[in-house]
Amino acid sequence: MKLSVLDLVPVRTGQSTTQALAAMVSLAKTADSLGFERFWLAEHHNMPSVASTNPPVLIAMAAAHTSRIRVGSGGVMLPNHSSLIIAEQFALLEAAHPGRIDLGIGRAPGSDPVITALLGQSGTTTSVDRFPQQIMDTVSIMSPQGTRVRLPSGPDYALHGTPAATNIPAVWLLGSSDYSARLAGEMGLPYVFAHHFAGAGLARALDLYRSTFRASIYSDKPASFLVVNAAVAETAEQARHSALPQLLQFARLRLGRKLEAVPRADDISEAQLADEERVLIDKLLTSWVVDEPVAAWQRIASLSAEHGLDEVMISPSAGSLQADPPDRSPARERTLELLVEQKLRHDRV
Secondary structure: OEEEEEEOOOOOOOHHHHHHHHHHHHHHHHHHHHOEEEEEEEEOOOOOEEOOOOOHHHHHHHHHHOOEEEEEEEOHHHHHHOOHHHHHHHHHHHHHHHOOOEEEEEEEOHHHHHHHHHHOOOOOOOOOHHHHHHHOOOOHOOOOOEEEEEEOOOOOEEOOOOOOOOOOEOOOOOOOOOHHHHHHHHOOOOOOOOOHHHHHOHHHHHHHHHHHHHOOOOOOOOOOOEEEEEEEEEOOOHHHHHHHHHHHHHHHHOOOOOOOOOOOHHHHOOOOOOHHHHHHHHHOOOOOOOEEEHHHHHHHHHHHHHHHOOOEEEHHHHHHHHOOOOOOHHHHHHHHHHHHHHHHHHHOO
């Protein structure tokens, strides 16, 4: 089983964006050295606790500081953007790092209606009804042969994402609904289920995807993996304490409460939680992997086997301490290290 990483570039209390980006690079280098398959970066806007606003910029940073790991978007919210701009950005990334770039595509807004409206002011947002066509447009513009645009009058207009492309990034469709699963199958795209925030519907989505899959230029057979939030430490108690800041962020988000920077683990305790926060956190823990290394690995391996997957993407959700260096996230890196240790032991058996 392959392991990969999703990073939202969290910003914690007392940490600047500059330091959060340095921590992201450190996490990418750790994943690269440990043998992880890919390192993806999300798109979220105007959140006080998340610095992953622009995946192509972050991908360029992470790819420049790593040597072998695939780097990509998890994902680019395509309706927010012009197909031409995304095609140009990812064509350049692929040219700079051949064979290492993934374009993961989603259709969610990635923020609130205000952000969607502001993106629309620049003429970038498109109707989600055009989402399938926008995917095809993006891929065709990135391709070595480019595409041709039919004009109202005169000859067709030749359009290329970059002048002399030799390859295109691997394209994946992200989602957590029947719509995305069916679309990925019908278009023949590899599919990623967002288990880290959906928590339900995985089996149905994968069945839909596999039953509707049609071989295409993207893939000749179904290919999929899921994303899971994970915090792993030497003991289950330590793992739960470390995961509490991110668990609390998720709970507050679902309760519609104002979010701030991610609190540090030693700044909060479960005794301080409101009853409704505690209820939501207990529910979240049923789909998160928060445990000591052996149990955590067994849970991940079980998820993979149960759903016929050969890859699981980890969103490392361990928190930080006051004493941690601001330009690193030691507990998130340790989560990756502990999982790989268990994987290696399992592979040797």
